[in-house]
Each structure stands twice: as C-alpha cells, then as structure tokens.
Amino acid sequence: MSRNPQEIVSDALAEYGSGREAVLQILTKINRELSYIPEEAVAAVANAVGVSNAEIYSVISFYSFFSTEPRGRNIIRLCTTISCEMNGSREILETIEKELGIKAGATTPDGRITLETTSCIGLCDQAPAMMVNDTPHTRLTPPETRRIIAGLE
Amino acid sequence: MMPNISVKINGTVTSVREGVTILDACKTAGVEIPTLCYHPDLSLAGNCRMCLVEVEGWRTLAIACVTPVTPNMVVLTHSKKVRHARRTVLKLLLASHNVNCPECERNKNCELQELAEIHNITSNEYQTSPKPESIEEVSPGIMRDNSRCIMCTRCVRTCEELQSVAVIKPVGRSSSVTISTFMDRSLNDVPCTQCGQCIVRCPTGALFETSEIRPVWEAIENPDKFVVFQTAPAVRVGLAEALGLPIDRSTGQMVAAIRGLGVDRVLDTDFTADLTIIEEGHELISRLKGALVDNDKSVALPMMTSCSPGWIKFIEHKYPELLSNVSTCKSPQQMFGALAKTYLAGKEGIDPANIVSVSIMPCTAKKFEKERPEMRDSGYKDVDYVLTTRELARMIDEAGIDFEKIAEEKFDRWMGDSTGAGVIFGATGGVMEAALRTAYEIITGHEIPFDGLNVEPVRGMEGIKEAAITMPERMATGFEFLAGVTLKVAVAHGLANAKILMDKVQSGEADYHFIEIMACPGGCLGGGGQPIPTSPEIRQKRTESIYAEDAALHFRKSHANPEVQLLYAEFLKEPLGHKSHELLHTHYIKRD
Numbered sequence: 001m002s003r004n005p006q007e008i009v010s011d012a013l014a015e016y017g018s019g020r021e022a023v024l025q026i027l028t029k030i031n032r033e034l035s036y037i038p039e040e041a042v043a044a045v046a047n048a049v050g051v052s053n054a055e056i057y058s059v060i061s062f063y064s065f066f067s068t069e070p071r072g073r074n075i076i077r078l079c080t081t082i083s084c085e086m087n088g089s090r091e092i093l094e095t096i097e098k099e100l101g102i103k104a105g106a107t108t109p110d111g112r113i114t115l116e117t118t119s120c121i122g123l124c125d126q127a128p129a130m131m132v133n134d135t136p137h138t139r140l141t142p143p144e145t146r147r148i149i150a151g152l153e
Numbered sequence: 154m155m156p157n158i159s160v161k162i163n164g165t166v167t168s169v170r171e172g173v174t175i176l177d178a179c180k181t182a183g184v185e186i187p188t189l190c191y192h193p194d195l196s197l198a199g200n201c202r203m204c205l206v207e208v209e210g211w212r213t214l215a216i217a218c219v220t221p222v223t224p225n226m227v228v229l230t231h232s233k234k235v236r237h238a239r240r241t242v243l244k245l246l247l248a249s250h251n252v253n254c255p256e257c258e259r260n261k262n263c264e265l266q267e268l269a270e271i272h273n274i275t276s277n278e279y280q281t282s283p284k285p286e287s288i289e290e291v292s293p294g295i296m297r298d299n300s301r302c303i304m305c306t307r308c309v310r311t312c313e314e315l316q317s318v319a320v321i322k323p324v325g326r327s328s329s330v331t332i333s334t335f336m337d338r339s340l341n342d343v344p345c346t347q348c349g350q351c352i353v354r355c356p357t358g359a360l361f362e363t364s365e366i367r368p369v370w371e372a373i374e375n376p377d378k379f380v381v382f383q384t385a386p387a388v389r390v391g392l393a394e395a396l397g398l399p400i401d402r403s404t405g406q407m408v409a410a411i412r413g414l415g416v417d418r419v420l421d422t423d424f425t426a427d428l429t430i431i432e433e434g435h436e437l438i439s440r441l442k443g444a445l446v447d448n449d450k451s452v453a454l455p456m457m458t459s460c461s462p463g464w465i466k467f468i469e470h471k472y473p474e475l476l477s478n479v480s481t482c483k484s485p486q487q488m489f490g491a492l493a494k495t496y497l498a499g500k501e502g503i504d505p506a507n508i509v510s511v512s513i514m515p516c517t518a519k520k521f522e523k524e525r526p527e528m529r530d531s532g533y534k535d536v537d538y539v540l541t542t543r544e545l546a547r548m549i550d551e552a553g554i555d556f557e558k559i560a561e562e563k564f565d566r567w568m569g570d571s572t573g574a575g576v577i578f579g580a581t582g583g584v585m586e587a588a589l590r591t592a593y594e595i596i597t598g599h600e601i602p603f604d605g606l607n608v609e610p611v612r613g614m615e616g617i618k619e620a621a622i623t624m625p626e627r628m629a630t631g632f633e634f635l636a637g638v639t640l641k642v643a644v645a646h647g648l649a650n651a652k653i654l655m656d657k658v659q660s661g662e663a664d665y666h667f668i669e670i671m672a673c674p675g676g677c678l679g680g681g682g683q684p685i686p687t688s689p690e691i692r693q694k695r696t697e698s699i700y701a702e703d704a705a706l707h708f709r710k711s712h713a714n715p716e717v718q719l720l721y722a723e724f725l726k727e728p729l730g731h732k733s734h735e736l737l738h739t740h741y742i743k744r745d
Binding site: 039042051052053054055057058061062063064068 | 313318319320321322323324325326333334335336343344
C-alpha cells in the first residue's frame with residue numbers, strides 16, 4: 001500500500017537534505033513511490049527547500065518521467081521516433097491500445113497501466129522498442145507485446 | 154577593482170574595465186546592440202540571442218550581454234554574419250509570435266516590433282505555421298496573452314529577483330514551454346501580488362493591465378452620472394512620459410486634460426495621502442503609548458504602512474502572523490473612495506448612487522484593491538474603476554488633447570488640496586518622510602529638525618533605508634512619555650527588500666518602531682501602471698520630479714492641508730474618531 005505523501009517527503013528530505021541541489025532526488029523518490037507527485041507534495045518540497053511552488057512545478061514539468069497527475073502502477077513508454085516508426089511502432093501502439101482499451105496518454109480505469117509514447121530511447125538498432133517501468137523491451141511484435149502486458153501486475 | 158583593458162569595437166580601440174560584458178563595452182564605445190531578454194534591473198539570461206556579435210578568432214557568434222571582454226578582443230557588431238544572424242533570430246521569434254499589432258496594447262511601444270522595424274523585416278520565410286491563438290488569462294490587475302510571449306523570462310526574473318514572489322516560471326520543455334504558474338493556475342489562484350512589475354518589463358504585449366477604459370468612457374458619456382477622478386501622486390510624474398514627452402511633472406496639464414475628457418470633478422489622491430498621514434501618525438503615537446506607557450503586550454510594533462496594495466497582498470500571503478503590525482489605515486485611494494460617496498456627495502449635494510469614482514493610479518494592484526469586498530464602507534463600491542497612468546494617456550490620446558500645449562488648470566475643491574507631504578507618497582521613503590514631518594510636530598510642538606523639512610536619510614534608491622530620530626526632552630503636552638526616546642524607522646521598496654526586513658522583524662533582530670514598505674522598486678513612481686520601459690535612470694528622473702513638486706508646493710506638511718482641516722472640522726471631528734474608524738480604517742486577511 002502506498003504511504004501518505006507527507007511521510008514520503010519527510011523521508012526524502014531526511015535522506016537528501018533540503019538544498020536546491022537535492023530537489024531532483026527528492027522528486028524522483030516521491031514519483032517512484034506514488035507514480036506521480038501530488039500537489040501537496042510539491043508544496044511541501046517547495047516549503048522545505050525555500051523556493052516557490054511554481055519553481056518546483058517548473059522542474060517537474062521539464063522531465064517527462066515526472067507527473068503531477070496520478071498514473072498507473074506500471075508505465076509503458078513506447079518509442080514513436082523514426083527508427084521505431086519505420087519498424088512498426090504504429091502497429092505496436094494499436095495493439096497496446098486495443099489490449100488495454102485506452103489511448104496513449106491515458107491510464108486504465110483499474111489503475112494498472114499508464115500508456116505513453118516517447119521520443120527516442122536509444123534502442124533504434126533493436127526497434128521497435130518500449131520501456132515498461134525501468135525495463136526495456138525490444139524487437140517488439142504484437143504477440144510479444146500482448147504477452148508482456150499480460151505479465152504486468 | 155579590475156584593471157582597464159583595450160578592446161577593438163568596429164575598428165575603434167576602446168578602454169574598458171576587464172570583466173565587463175561586450176554589451177557594456179559597446180555602450181561605453183557608443184555602439185548600440187539590440188537586446189530583448191537583457192534588462193538593467195535583472196540578472197543576465199542570454200536566452201534571446203538578439204545581441205549576437207562577431208568576435209575575431211571565435212568559431213561562433215558571441216552573446217554580447219553575457220560574454221565578458223578579454224584583453225585585445227576584436228568585436229564586430231554589424232558584420233554580414235551578425236546582421237544575418239540577428240535577422241534570423243528576429244524572424245524565428247516573429248514566426249512563433251502572435252503578430253497582430255493593431256490589436257495589441259503595446260502597439261508602437263513594443264521592443265520586438267521596434268527591432269523588426271529597425272532590422273527591416275518585411276517578409277518572413279519561417280512563418281509557415283498558422284499564427285498562435287490569442288489566449289487571454291484575466292485577473293483584476295494583470296492580463297496575460299502567452300501567444301505574444303517570446304520567452305525572454307524578464308517577467309520570471311522580475312517576479313523572483315525584485316519581488317521574491319516567484320509565481321511565474323517556465324513550464325514544460327523545448328517548443329512547448331510557456332510562462333505559467335503552479336499547476337497552470339490563474340494568477341487569481343496563486344500568491345501573485347498584482348504589482349505589475351512584470352508588465353513594465355515585458356518587451357512585448359504578453360503582459361498588460363486589465364483595462365477599464367471602456368466603462369470609464371461610458372460613465373463620462375452618461376449624463377446621469379457624476380464622474381469623480383482622483384489622481385495618485387506618481388501619475389503626475391509619469392503621464393507626460395506615457396504620452397511620449399520627456400520625463401517631467403505635469404500636474405496642471407494633467408488636471409486640464411482630465412477635465413477635457415468630460416469628467417465632472419478632478420480631485421487629488423494627495424488629499425487623502427495627507428489624510429492618511431494624520432490618521433496613521435495618530436495610530437503610530439497611540440501604538441507607541443500603548444507599548445511604552447501602558448505596557449500593553451497586544452500592541453504590535455513596528456507599525457507598518459498600508460498604502461501599497463501589492464505589499465498588503467504580499468504580507469497576507471507570506472507573513473500573515475505579522476498582519477497586526479500593519480496600520481489599519483486604508484490606502485489613500487480607498488480613503489478617497491469612501492469619502493467621495495459620503496463627504497463629497499454631501500458637499501456637492503449629489504446622490505452617492507450616481508457618483509462614479511475613478512482613480513488614476515501608477516499601479517495595477519490598485520485594481521485588485523478596489524475589488525476587495527470590505528472596500529464598501531460608503532454603502533457603495535468605494536472606488537468603481539482604476540485606470541493606470543498608461544490607460545489615462547490612451548484616453549487623452551483618443552480624445553485628441555494636445556498635452557504639450559494645454560494650459561495648466563487647478564484641482565476642484567473639497568478634496569483637491571494637496572501638500573508636498575502628499576506628493577512624496579509617490580517615491581520610496583515618502584510616506585515615512587511625510588509621517589515624520591507631521592508626527593514629530595504633533596509630539597514635540599516643533600518642526601522636524603531637517604534642513605528644508607527634507608528628511609534625507611529616508612530618500613534615495615538604497616533597497617533598505619534606516620533612520621533614527623531622538624526626541625527632545627521637552628515635548629508637547631500629553632506626549633511627555635516620548636521625551637528622549639529614539640524613534641527607529643526603516644524603509645524598503647521592492648518586495649525582495651521587504652522580505653529581508655520582514656525576516657528580521659520576525660526573528661526579533663529588528664527593533665524599529667515604524668516601517669514603510671512599497672511593493673515596487675522606487676516606490677509608486679516605479680509602479681506597474683507607469684509608463685514602459687523602466688530602468689534605474691528613468692526612476693531616478695521621476696524621483697527628482699516628485700521632490701521638485703514637493704519643494705514647489707506652498708504647504709509641505711500634511712496637517713497644514715486646509716481642506717483636510719476642514720474635513721476634520723465638519724465631518725470626521727477627530728483623528729481615529731468614530732467616523733474615521735467607520736470609513737478610513739480596515740482589516741486584513743490571511744491568504745494561502
């Protein structure tokens with residue numbers, strides 16, 4: 001079960017300190033535990049570090065791995081840049097969308113999976129590729145993709 | 154101190170201090186470099202690339218505003234390469250800019266437009282995508298249209314560096330960056346102070362005041378309405394500038410021009426500035442008595458001024474625990490509003506329901522202040538509309554009034570008298586000086602012992618100013634408790650400086666009795682409703698005009714204002730009296 005945001009922020013501050021240079025580590029920890037960074041956590045971090053809420057929000061908005069919206073327990077990031085596109089990422093996207101019943105950018109109603117498209121993840125030689133949480137999956141085919149999705153908790 | 158070095162700019166050798174930027178070196182050499190993100194009040198950003206120059210031996214062009222000169226550097230500022238690069242930069246900026254100049258508030262006063270003209274940009278091969286949609290976001294004082302934004306971040310730096318507010322930041326990445334707020338909220342829903350300092354530093358029309366020109370014209374054109382204008386101290390040193398004339402005080406022309414618009418009464422906020430001094434001066438004395446004589450722990454000192462609505466909103470957001478330190482006096486604008494629909498209505502024999510009360514302010518936060526729900530003590534909305542100095546200039550232009558040639562006129566009576574003390578409210582330190590001129594005389598029975606009544610220690614552009622005045626041993630009757638007491642005061646302008654002072658007050662490090670805070674750098678004369686652009690030099694000139702106006706006035710002390718004396722005799726009866734509390738004092742609220 002996920003802990004309350006305030007607790008996570010306190011832990012992160014204890015671990016990394018409250019200097020401006022610690023902001024990314026603090027945010028990463030929150031984002032990893034909750035899958036997103038809730039508003040109250042942004043305010044708590046801003047307060048501890050001594051910057052405005054807007055500044056923390058600005059940092060969050062710069063990194064696509066951070067989100068201020070709740071996301072699923074698993075995040076699929078399918079590459080749609082040119083090499084993957086030429087090797088069939090569009091078909092993979094359609095497969096996932098059909099399998100999950102959601103469009104890219106959305107989260108399944110049960111909160112299991114968020115589907116996102118991403119720019120190049122550096123796996124062009126093994127295209128089409130996607131990241132599921134921190135794990136890369138390469139040379140995707142529709143059956144293989146369905147198998148990966150089925151294995152997600 | 155760094156030594157002087159030689160650099161060659163466009164073939165001419167110039168001696169400059171080592172470490173200055175190429176931009177500064179060019180200024181010294183009299184060579185103009187176009188800039189956009191650069192602003193003399195702010196840190197360097199170097200993001201717009203407008204100031205690119207060629208440096209001999211360098212592979213790429215240098216950003217003049219952030220690159221320091223080195224010995225024997227050879228700089229070319231309008232080589233073919235430089236001109237080509239600048240034109241490209243301009244075209245790229247224009248391609249993502251909502252080029253709809255006639256509809257823009259900043260038409261003919263836009264740095265981007267001016268540079269496009271100077272660089273002869275007549276066609277734009279990059280303009281392939283459709284123009285961005287105009288997206289407007291409204292708050293009482295400030296409007297934003299991000300389709301006109303060029304991402305120079307002057308507003309972001311202003312909000313953080315000068316005001317320590319930091320509610321606007323770049324949000325997103327790459328081509329999707331916008332200047333936005335926490336969770337992309339409206340300025341209404343974040344701790345924006347509505348000071349408008351971002352507006353006066355925006356190079357384009359991405360930020361501008363929420364205009365009320367239309368309803369003001371409608372009121373003037375409505376024969377059933379009795380339209381009363383009040384003009385703030387700093388407007389008279391900004392209006393000429395807003396009309397494209399040199400910076401100078403223009404009180405008489407301003408009155409004549411406003412009357413020329415068809416306004417029924419032209420009155421002066423300086424009148425209520427003087428009134429503020431009487432009320433606030435007595436409040437200070439009463440707080441001092443409570444603290445020093447009665448040993449009343451509930452009396453909050455230092456007392457802080459309450460004229461600047463940006464400052465008030467700031468303290469309500471950031472230091473709510475210090476709100477009891479803020480004077481309960483309404484700002485001069487709101488005192489005027491409350492009296493216009495009571496005292497003035499009676500004097501003129503007009504039904505207050507038909508009075509339209511308009512104030513001309515150097516300020517955008519005043520537009521917010523007039524909307525505060527508690528500002529209805531007259532039984533009506535005390536101030537109906539607030540126009541900035543710039544909006545008044547637009548109305549004068551629209552009416553075809555030749556401001557340069559118009560003959561000077563005087564304010565109307567009952568609330569039109571002003572003193573030099575009221576005028577200097579427009580400059581940082583002015584409220585303090587005016588308060589000291591009056592309070593010292595009340596408690597000692599003598600004029601304040603400064604040459605020509607000029608309290609120099611609280612004047613000037615220092616961010617935080619301090620002064621200490623020791624009271625004589627012989628005091629006026631009733632004020633003996635202050636004999637020999639050293640009155641410590643402090644003045645801050647710009648909210649970043651206010652924050653430094655408040656932190657000191659909060660930690661108990663400061664032992665002042667009275668603090669003046671103005672939200673804007675330079676005080677109201679540098680306000681968010683004043684002419685654009687602004688710079689330290691411009692604010693210095695406006696300051697000189699303010700003090701020249703003070704020196705030229707017959708009455709220099711608020712308590713000498715004849716109409717203020719009449720107001721007390723006929724209507725208010727006494728300072729801090731029943732009527733005053735009903736109409737002239739207010740309270741504050743904690744804001745998130």
